[in-house]
Amino acid sequence: MFGYLYPDLDKPIEINKKILRMTVYLRLFFFLTILCLSQHIYAADSLAMHVHTVLQEIPETEKTQLDQRVDAIQKAQPIQNPKALSAIYHSLLAESYAQIKDHKTPVSEWLFAHALSDIQNTNNTGLLIWVNTLYGYYYYKYNDYIHALPYFLESSRRIDSYPVRQLPEANQVLIKNAYFFGTIDDNQKSLDLLQAALEITPSASTETGQILYAIGLLYMKQEKWQEAESYFTRTLTSSQANADQLRYAKTLGELAILYDRRGETAKAISAQLENIAISHNNNDPRNIMYAQIQLGRLYLQHRVLDSAQHYLAESLAYAETKDYLKSYEKNIIELQLDIAQAKGDAARELSLRRRLEQINRHLSLTDGQSIVDQVNWETQKERIRWQLEAEQNKLKRASLLKWAWGAVSLLLALIIILLLITHKKRLKLQQVEFERKLLSFQIEKIESETTLSNTHNTLSSYQVYLKDKNEQIQRLEGEITKLRNNGSTSTQKQRFSLESLLKSHLLTDENWFEFKKAFMAENADAYQTILNCLPDITESNLRIILLLKMGLDNHQISHLLGVTTDAVRKSKQRMRKKYGERLDPVFNFETIED
Template identity: 30%
Template structure:
């Protein structure tokens, strides 16, 4: 009997050791070829996060690959593994994300470059490092715009993250553009599909369109239940509670939040539990239910203090506690005010909302663009421009330092910041116009010029939107320099004449047929037709002509009504010749 027991124990130990060794020997599948589909299959594999050794062992086949492109995946996924394990910003992740980006650029694979940068953007966004995120994000978006989405690695997830970040900087129009693209490239049976629907709903909610927001939250709930994603369903309920709060139906909001919190607790999602509890406390406070509100706030605070990147929520909790106290306990309120001040100073440098408002993220954007453009500019005045760039970078660094240390003096620096931004865009405009003037004036040059203008118009619109929501808004209202720069990028009569001349050289037959067969076309019609011939879409045409997308569509509709059956012939001719 004793022998049999020993034998059984030995067998159990052997099986345990075998299982343990197999679990640790499990490794990632290396892409068979350097193709998007193979890369995506590799990226969809779950990486173990119980310790850093298991992460390295799992990814080892990628490290051993001779393919430089596979090495990009290795360093990016290794960085993700460290981030998941430490659950905070860490030097190992930073180092490996940058190595992944460096190797992607060296490989000259545009899709890999976008993926490596986007992978880093997710990390910076998740841990609220908006000061570091914005320059990387701008470069990533610019690179993504240069390639066909069909060639991108994980286009749905990429556009989703772009949309989320644009929501955070309150550019809801651009966020909607990215999120709708993301929806197109995301399978309907995935959890991401519900997340994107939810984000679109929040965009409409922030724009004040509660009817559309509610419609998207309903779609989110339906999509979540279809795949049994209870946490996404809970979040949809929480967002519907926001609408109920806005419309004054506080009891309905409370009912929705109770379900949200119950599901969050049942499925162990502390983050969603925290957000829902804060909202619940806010609504209960409106109903004067102080005790219940305090209970929910305490539960939310217990979660918020566990993670550094929850400090924006912790700030909201303290502000609600101060509302509850309302002068009843001066000593407690003094402590809360001190905590709030410490949090605001910390968020000033780390969290998105404060970093964007207080630290002026546009300075970081300018710094990034100056550094990148200075390596590409090969002009006669290169050395002088480089000196200007260096001065701008140094001033930006000094400005950020002064903002943090001497926040009370910030108003004195606003004018300088505004002038710097204006100077930068003026230099960019002059630089590119000089490049174009020195190049061969063919149609390709004109097309490149128009694409650059579209890019500059988009950036200036972002800049104007950010400034209108910042303390610098009064300067723009007074001087209108950035608006003037934006207007100067629109197609002037001189630009149009030059473009039309080169177009007519390239498309001789097309131009002649237009003149003979469609003499009723006005100059305004020709602008849209020629740009459409060159594959510019409605938003791009509207941007270049300084009109709305709706105006472009109406112009086409008027032309269709005017031409009747000949309209279809005209646009078949545009597509066919």
């Protein structure tokens, strides 16, 4: 009604709406800015607080050693980037704090995570390997293999393509990675890392003894007794030359195991007692515990039960104080259980079994065998993924090279170049297809073996396993036959790769031992019948008979044993001729002779 007096009243108020939206946006922007700043300030305050916490607890002597390590790393590899320097300092603080507390701590994990975040924002691959190794070893030291895995996978992947001499603290980086891969049963990877560390470590360094000792342990784990003793003997020499008493003591402990294996019991006991005495002088309770376990086991084997119980009780007292020593506690209680059974102490036996059950539940979540197997499987899967990525990168590089070559080619040669590109591309695709197929065969083999392991090597699981093996072998032979008629160099290499994989499917001595053990456990009567009827049967003929009992035919058996079908048939005929009617309780005539 007052429009004629105030004409602007009739206009829409769009300007005010725009101002309102701008005000909302500005306020939102202001709020987000304040939030980001507050988070940054909080992170900085948290870092300062954690560093202060660590510095309050680290002794002055250790602070000096920490500064010396920082200086040594900088001398070996001059570093100007502040984030890289921060990553070094915080990693060492995290490591020192965990050593003081002797267990995993949120403070150490926060500092390690901050260090890793800093170093990932630089282009320093050597320091990235170093930080990942320290972070992974922190978890490994306290038997947390699941959390250690990603850091060791990352460090080992980069080590493969990095000059090891340029790594910060190179020999320790290699040793720590080797320890982890040895623990998860990747023995060859561990041995390669230790040999690389040995090459770059001066003989006058105490680390030489550490490496030789670790190699000896690897060989002993694989039951290569002569190689193990050779490296332990070299470790003794190195330890004496470098005045490394503790390494000398540990080596005596491992040699004691070899002495006892040769029947030199008195020498073995003497070596373990010397190991314990030196460890006491050097204040190493963990090695004292380990040596006492070995000595207790030694006394138990020779039925000196009171001495065995004494040393096992002392070792248990220390193992119970550390949560990460549960696997050792389990070993001790298992030995004490044997003692209780030998003494006929039923009450003690019941108490120990209950305690053992509790520990097994704990280990199933931390560092038990199932966890080791899981970490090993994850490692193999990750390596296969790396191989696939590498092949994809090769294809991309090859494609780029082709386009670059085509771009600079002369127009008159265009047809020829296109033909060459097409030909090369076809070869590349054939190679990629072959490698994909090869990886598929490898994965099937791993999955089959993993399934067998997970089902605890029962006869029923072996039937499935042997059937899968035969199917895989038949498919491999089919692929090899296809390649055999092609004489090109690339095809020959492919055939050699498939033949190598085919050989890995054969029934090895270790596979045969595990299969025979399962057969004896589940079908003891049948196995005893075989031995009673055929007391002088050879191991090779025993293999054929047991595989026949599993329902395999001549062709399938020949696949697994790596021989011809005729060889299997002739072996069966020779058995019939040699044993005659003695075979009848084992097999009827139709089964043993086609």
